[in-house]
Amino acid sequence: MRTYPYPIKTSPDTRSPARYLLWLGSLQLPSLIGGIVCGSIWLLAQATMPLVLGQTIDRGILGKDWGALLAGAAVMLVLGLVQAIFAVLRHRIAVSNWLQAAYRSVQVIGHKITRTGDALPSAISTGELINTAASDAVRIGQIYDLTARLSGAVLSYLLVSVLIWNISWQLGLIVLIGVPVCCALLLFIIRPLQARQREQREMAGKMTAVGADTVAGLRVLRGIGGEHIFVARYRSRSQETRFSGNKVARSVATLDGTQLVVTGAFAVLFTWLGANLAVSGEISVGELVSLYGFSVFLVTPVRILAEMVSAVIRAFVGARKVVAVLSTDPAYADQGSTPPPSGAAPLRDTASGAVIQPGRLTAVVSSDPAASTKLAERLGRFDDAELAEHPVYWAETDLRRIPVASIRERIVFSEADPQLFSGSLRELLDPRGRASDESVLAALEDAGALDVLDGLDEGLDHQVTERGRGFSGGQRQRLALCRALLSNAETLLLAEPTSAVDAHTEARIAARLRAARSGRTTLVTTASPLLLGVMDEVLFLVDGRLAARGTHRELLSVPEYRTVVIRGE
Incomplete structure (x- = not known):
């Protein structure tokens, strides 16, 4: 049993869709060559059978030999037997080629998503990403499936042309000219098909994007009674996609019908001319049978070529989307080589003027919660573009000069809307498997989430559904806080960690946070008085700049701060 995908040893060529497809094919040259050999033998054996049949009739039946x-x-x-054996081999290799190309595309897209940061979702919608990985990758793989049949179709067409020429040079000339003309006639339908497929692909991407947005906010939409608005939007997009798909279907049906008409008319003309030659005595009965067999066989190369052209069109549309994903510049470039500070050191944000002292609990309050979250994101280095004008310093070193792996190892950021992944609850809370069950239980208690565990029959072995949809918003937030605490990071950045929990639970979390993070640097963006009251220091931002600092009690004398905190309460 072989596992897919195979390792990728070179970087994707994203200069154009064609170059990407060539790069993808270069990674599976042995199997492509094997498919071409098997496909060629398969169709050459099929193309030779009418000749043998005709000669057998002339010599064996009419000649009574x-x-x-x-x-x-x-x-x-x-x-x-040769045809049957190599047909099976060709099919097996063709499927392998298809899967290799499709899975490799999915693999490089997945790697790109994990390494690009926030730059990718801001440039390409979630729906587009889903369609690119789930649909376009499969379409790309189809052309590598068809290479074996196409090569065999071309070789068998040339062989049949030579064999017919040996019987009648007039019919051979008709074949040499007529088959390419039949293929050229199909281009008049393939061109509109290409445009309609591109339009349908765009519509499907927009529909998926609306669906993803609706699912992501379904709980909130139901709470405010607004789900019908998004359902109407999705219905509208769905209808547009359906109508666009109908246009594609009409083009495909027209292509298939025209293909039958053109190849059928050619076969009728070819057979009629051959019959006239047989009646006039220029060719034998066996040769007439061979010509009829050749006319039937010549439908195959035309059909394969039309199928290949249609697949190439779809593959180019898909490859263009994949290249767009792979060409998106990452939010940060891991080119730093300066080692991080050897011990705990302050973090200084020049954009806001905030300084996060090591080993302390620090809160950030702002009239605009987004400004507080942006500060935490800058300290975690998620977007180098923001740090270009206003850098962040770790001790005296620009954060951009430090390797990202070193930053991620020592500075952990927990976002306001955390992502939960499927798997066991134990794996979710401790992805690296470093903590004992006792440590996990202690972290659950610090995060006020023991009641979540009590409601699960399997305990830590409970299987979490996709994105943790089996938990409420508050439960997901507390589980994410537990996961952050279990990281034991030297510096922990928490964005609104208790915004979805009730006041009693928030009070328990606040009471245990100091002991849970004793001696380590912790930054919390919040406007909750319960959390602010246990902080060593509170930084107050106005218009993204540091306006005041001190304890929560000291800052209550600042009117603007008091207004924000009362609103948060």
Whole structure:
């Protein structure tokens, strides 16, 4: 049993969709070559059968030569066996080529998503990303499935042309000219199909984006009775996508119908001309049968070529989307080589003027909660563009000069809307598997989440559903806080960690936070008096700049601060 995807040893070529497809094919050259060889033998054996049949009729039946008849039957049997064996091999290799290309595309997209940060979702919607990984990658893989059949179709077409030329040069000339003309006629339908498929792909992406937004905010929408608005939007997008899909279906149906008409008319003309040659005595009965078999076979190369062109169109549309994802510049570049401070050191944000002292509990309060969260994100280095004009210093070192891995190891950021992943609750809370069950239980108590565990029959072995949808908003927030506490990070940045919990639970969390983070640096963005009351220092921002600092009690004398805190309460 082989596992997919295979390792990727070179970086994707994102200069154009064509270069990306060539790069993808270069990673599976052995299997592509194997598919081409098997596909060529498969169709060449099929193309040779009408010739053998015709010669067997002339020599064995009309010539009454039983030896020639038996020999012809044996050759037909061998050709049938060769065709069957290599058809199976070609199909197996073709599916392998398809899966390799599709899974490699999914793999590079996944790597890009994990390494790009906030730059990717801000440039490309969630729905587009889902469609690119789930749909476009599969469409890209189809062209590598068809390479084996296409190569065999071209070789068998050339072989049949030579064989027909040996029977009648006039019919051979018709084949050499007529088949390319039939293929060219199909281009008049393929061009509109390409445009309609691109339009349908864009519509599907927009529909998926609306669906993802609706699902993500479903709980809030139901709370305010606004789900019908988003449902109406999704219904509208869905109808637009359906109508666009109908246009694509009409083009595909027209292409298939035209293909049958064109190839059928060519086969009828070819057979009629061959019959006239047989009546006039220019060719034998066996040669006429061979020509009829060749005319039937020539439908196959035309059909394969039309299928390949359609697949290439879809693949280019998909590759263009993949290249757009892979070409998105990351929010930060991991090019730093300066080591971080050897011990605990202050973090200084030049944009706001805030300084986070090591080993202390520090809160950030702002009339605009987004400004507080932005400060925490800058301290965690998630967007180098923001740090270009106003850098953040760790001790005396610019944060951008320090390797990202070193920053992530010692500075942990827990966002306001945390993500929970599927798996056991133990794995969710302690992804690295470093903590004992006793430590996990202690962290759950510090995060005020023991009641969440009490409601689960399997305890820490409970299987968490996707994005933790089996938990309420407050439960998810407390589990995320527990996960952050279990990281034992030297510096922990918590963005609104208790915004979704009730006052009693928040009081328990506030009472235990100091002991849980004793001796380590902790920054909390909040406007809750319960949390502010246990902080060593509170930083108050006005318009994103530090306006005052002190304890919560000291800052209550500042009218603007008191207004924000009372509103938070």
